[in-house]
Amino acid sequence: MAVALHERGAFTWTEWAAALALEIKAAQAAGDPDTGETYYHHWFAALEKLVAAKSLASNAELAGRRDQWDRAARATPHGQPIELSNDPESARPGPL
Numbered sequence: 162m163a164v165a166l167h168e169r170g171a172f173t174w175t176e177w178a179a180a181l182a183l184e185i186k187a188a189q190a191a192g193d194p195d196t197g198e199t200y201y202h203h204w205f206a207a208l209e210k211l212v213a214a215k216s217l218a219s220n221a222e223l224a225g226r227r228d229q230w231d232r233a234a235r236a237t238p239h240g241q242p243i244e245l246s247n248d249p250e251s252a253r254p255g256p257l
């Protein structure tokens with residue numbers, strides 16, 4: 162995602178590196194032992210914050226999409242690709 166957004170000109174690599182470094186420093190200040198196990202959590206948090214800061218998506222939109230992926234993952238049989246179409250709530254008809 163970060164590569165695709167960079168290639169589309171959403172942000173520079175300098176901006177990305179700064180956002181990721183800020184996220185890691187904040188986690189360390191909050192007690193993260195920085196063993197490498199949480200790196201991708203910081204990576205994802207930095208990407209979400211950068212996307213929101215650039216007004217590419219709102220925090221509410223990001224949270225909604227995160228929930229969709231979570232539901233889709235839970236509904237997907239083991240070994241199958243996770244797709245948003247697997248989200249059981251997305252399949253529900255909307256209000257009339």
